Amino acid sequence: MKTRKLGDGLEVSAIGLGCMGMNQVYGTPLTASAANEVLAKAVELGITFFDTAEVYGPFLNEELVGAGLKPFRDKVVIATKFGFDIGPEGLGSGYSRMRGVNSRPEHIREVAEASLKRLGVEVIDLFYQHRVDPNVPIEDVAGAVKDLIAEGKVKHFGLSEAGAATIRKAHAVQPVAALQSEYSLWFRELEAEILPTLRELGVGLVPYSPLGRGLLTGAIKPETLAENDFRRGLPRFQGEALTKNLSLVEALTQIAAEKGITPAQLALSWILHQGEDIAPIPGTTKIPRLQENIGAVDVVLSPEDLARIAAAVPETAIEGDRYAPAGMAMVGR
Template sequence: CEITSFQALKQFPREKIQLATKFGIVGMKSSDVIVNGTPEYVRSCCEGSLKRLGVEYIDLYYQHRIDTSVPIEDTMGELKKLVEEGKIKYIGLSEASTDTIKRAHAVYPITAVQMEWSLWTREIEDEIIPLCRELGIGIVPYSPLGRGFFGGKAVIESVPANSFLNSNPRFQGENFHQNKNFYSRVEKLAEKHGCTPAQLALAWINHQGDDVVPIPGTTKIKNLNDNIGCLRVELKGEDLKEISDAIPINEVAGDRITDNFIRCSWKFANTPPKHSSVA
């Protein structure tokens, strides 16, 4: 991905681009996600990214997942050094717990926290979102279309055989059959607002605040243009409530991700105290 980005970056003045990349996930071992947040790994990943991207600095550098064996102060200490050296401008976290966000922010200001947030994934609204706002941290929702669910293709057609969604609990068997009802509800509301279900889902997240910047992924120009069209959708307070109420969270069937990724999500992302040693 970074090598591909290098080819695109060469076409534009560097100062016109806001570049974000991340480190932390090393790979998979058995069914576990391997995460590394040691200072040495932080630096080696950053320097590797700079080389692959062909740039002198990264605007926003995320810790992709939290290494729960390393005090967050150690990870942040190295990131702070990289800021001071001019190799990165801003620091971000992804899938971090409230405790980890607070402790990280005390070492060096966190600019953005990337979390899954969509119409059918809203758990972070209870504690994570209020904390980010209290600390002045931007919120970057990933999978704002519910891992493509509100794009509709998987619902109207089917999940492609080679898609990673086949392992997602919400897209499996009876869960998927039950969840399709939510798409129908959003589809009707989208007609009311003169947009597509995907545009309505993105407009809903955009209207959550000026500090919210969703990052819907796409591989097609048409879908990119359609996503941008969500900016034309105007929603009032009562509209937002009606859309939220169309998908009661306690009725969503299945976890948002598989067990191995749940284990490295924000719910399990506290790190050891700085003064303790991990056996």
């Protein structure tokens, strides 16, 4: 497995594993034993970068990831996140328990202590602010994480879906190792301002949903989504928007077939070719898909290939927002 460097010293596998789907949002959750099997296989195949968050579950995902990676702790980088106000169990499960954002310094410390216990680790390798809190100055957030780093409880600081000005302000207080944001062939807004800012500051990019929440694999059809799959609530996966977006994947499928690879490998390789400071974290719960995703690391694309791929999925042709209005209000702050 090839590696990538995020920030000024965080080395990770070129492709990581997003673990959210192991227990929520995409349908039937994995059992602990099934999650252990996927995580162990990922490590065997060379993945060293694993992504979780307290809100996934909430809380259960950190426990699954921590337990599954315990035998490999010295070989892996585990990233988790703070920043949401999570209500009691009576509010439901998953994201339904979120009552908004909360990045007050005292809350950041509480989350860090709880995540350390759930993960079963002595230090959090990469601690992201999950969403920017407009009520807490980002300088205070960065300062709180800086204190945790000084105490040896966190190694690296990250942001998620933050705007360029926010990244600059945070980085001035505590160097930001990575920004985790959505980035793929069907969402490229980062290229205008965010990516140049990251490169100016020496911050890495960790794209989540690099396969367009599965759409770019060519395997998604309206009838394939479970009733409790959260994608059903996303504008890009609804009605005529989904039909139009699926039609764009046909061109990618053709290019992939010409190269003897899958559409997923083509889409991931395109991202990897955007820079050595980028490490995508496609999520999967299936070992064959894990193996398929990893295969993208060895795909070589020429400048002509890259231009043709980008032209096949023009961002202006994508129909619908990537989140419902409430979700869109929380990104790019």
